[in-house]
């Protein structure tokens with residue numbers, strides 16, 4: 001792979017970041033993951049807007065214009081002949097001698113790489129996922145897409161050890177998110193319930209797109225917190241993310257959701273999400 005590091009395009013073996021980078025020492029960095037289909041960027045405007053919000057929240061400057069940043073995305077697709085897959089972009093505050101205090105004028109470090117994969121064919125869409133509930137243990141600013149992913153990674157490992165695909169994080173009885181996706185339920189009377197936006201969860205770009213499509217297919221949307229019990233009792237449960245789009249969940253702890261197979265509404269939303277987003281890809 002050809003990766004981008006601080007203004008240079010280099011083979012991945014030659015890519016280097018300082019050991020003093022604050023992304024490495026303090027998780028002082030934010031990131032975005034954008035899907036690519038047919039060499040086009042899916043939901044790019046949303047990812048760019050969230051990138052800016054995350055940087056703003058941490059007072060890290062963005063050293064590019066919108067055109068330059070879009071140009072970098074196009075160039076990494078071209079250099080890697082990326083037909084389908086993901087673009088990872090990380091911006092850290094930069095490198096300085098280790099100190100909890102940092103200067104206001106640090107030069108950010110920017111890294112981009114690609115992951116090739118056929119994201120239009122995910123075998124899990126047919127079977128759905130099984131999940132285990134785990135306590136929420138992340139910090140209280142989950143709307144900022146920082147690289148502090150250790151807790152989520154530990155919980156996903158624990159879910160795997162327990163024989164499940166993923167974990168739902170639970171705070172005060174309510175589901176916040178899965179380890180790297182937003183969680184939604186469809187009630188038996190066909191309402192789409194998804195947690196309202198706050199600092200308790202990442203404001204998923206796929207979540208927003210799916211909500212706008214739900215209205216189009218006459219599904220009533222209710223943005224509010226919901227409990228584990230409500231999820232277990234739902235007609236359908238699914239998660240959304242830029243890489244898995246709309247992914248059905250068929251089991252939560254010991255509760256089998258409906259008949260244990262992906263439901264028709266999740267499948268329909270997946271279908272129209274892909275169609276709609278490919279039509280507006282850039």
Ligand code: PMP
Nearest residue numbers: 180181182202204205206241242
């Ligand atoms: N929540 C968390 C914690 C995530 O890590 C992600 C994906 N990075 C999401 C939600 C989904 O966000 P998006 O749809 O923008 O990929």
